[in-house]
Amino acid sequence: MSLYDDAVRVLKDYAAQPPLRDAYLRHLEEHSDGVWKACEAGHITASALVVDPHRERVLLTLHRKLRMWLQMGGHCEPGDTSLAEAALREAHEESGISGLTLLPDGPVLLDRHRIPAPCQWHFDVQYAALAPADAVQAISDESLDLRWFGYDEVAEVADDSVVRLLAATRARL
Numbered sequence: 001m002s003l004y005d006d007a008v009r010v011l012k013d014y015a016a017q018p019p020l021r022d023a024y025l026r027h028l029e030e031h032s033d034g035v036w037k038a039c040e041a042g043h044i045t046a047s048a049l050v051v052d053p054h055r056e057r058v059l060l061t062l063h064r065k066l067r068m069w070l071q072m073g074g075h076c077e078p079g080d081t082s083l084a085e086a087a088l089r090e091a092h093e094e095s096g097i098s099g100l101t102l103l104p105d106g107p108v109l110l111d112r113h114r115i116p117a118p119c120q121w122h123f124d125v126q127y128a129a130l131a132p133a134d135a136v137q138a139i140s141d142e143s144l145d146l147r148w149f150g151y152d153e154v155a156e157v158a159d160d161s162v163v164r165l166l167a168a169t170r171a172r173l
Contacts, residue, residue: 001081001082002081003035003076003080003081003082003083003086004028004032004034004035006081006082006083007028007034007035007044007083007125008025008028010082010083010084010106010107010125011024011025011028011125012025013106014106014107014110016109016110017109017110020110020112021110023112023123024044024110024112024123024125027041027042027121027123028044034123035076036075036076037075037076037119039119040118040119040120041119041120041121042112042119042120042121042122042123043075043076043119043121043122043123044076044083044123044124044125045073045074045075045076045122045123045124045125046073046074046076046080046083046084046086046087046090046124046125046126046127047070047071047072047073047074047087047090047091047124047125047126047127048071048072048073048087048088048090048091048100048102048126048127048128048129049071049072049108049126049127049128049129049162049165049166049169050071050072050091050095050097050100050128050129050130050131051128051129051130051131051169051173052131052135052148053130053131053132053133053135055130055173056150056151057148057149057150057151058071058148058149058151058154058166058169059072059095059097059131059137059146059147059148059149060146060147060149060154060157060158060162061094061095061139061140061142061143061145061146062143062144062145062146062147063142063143063144064141064142064143064144067144068158068159069147069149069157069158069162070158070162071126071162071165072090072091072093072094072095073087073090073091073094073124073126074090074094074142077089083107083125083127084102084106084127087102087125087126087127087129088100088102088127088129091129093140093142094140094142094143094146095131095137095138095140095146096136096137096138096139096140096146097131097132097135097136097137097138098132099131099132099134099135100129100130100131100132101129101130101132102127102128102129102130103127103128103129103130103169103172103173105172106127107125107126107127108126108127108128108165108168108169108171108172109126109164109165109168109169110123110124110125110126111124111126111161111164111165112124113161126165126168128165128168128169128172128173151166151170154166
């Protein structure tokens with residue numbers, strides 16, 4: 001199965017956020033390259049909110065370009081065969097943590113946001129991942145900082161999209 005086919009399957013199986021989910025599916029119907037960064041009309045991205053093993057904190061990265069505290073995530077790459085794989089790869093690359101496991105039952109949230117030209121939109125498919133008990137994080141080249149935040153601290157440092165992702169993740173835990 002191709003990444004494109006997996007994205008369509010994942011989105012069709014995702015029961016929440018029907019209007020937004022349908023917008024993602026329409027985008028993919030209209031753009032056969034809609035999972036790739038080169039698609040200037042917008043493209044699918046995959047991210048994961050990393051939760052500590054005690055389920056009390058989340059790991060956020062201070063994004064180098066955006067200067068914002070965000071979950072780990074980014075563009076799909078040619079070697080990715082599924083959105084889940086892309087989200088796990090990105091989470092591992094940006095956190096340095098090996099052994100992350102996604103929460104079951106697929107994505108926890110969708111978040112579409114505008115991005116600077118030449119592209120128009122990121123259609124982010126958001127997962128949540130549990131860190132193993134022996135997790136040791138390491139700052140990547142894409143980050144200025146990497147830090148664990150208690151659930152009640154997230155709204156003080158992150159934007160509404162991360163706060164919504166945390167709420168959806170906590171409902172799934």
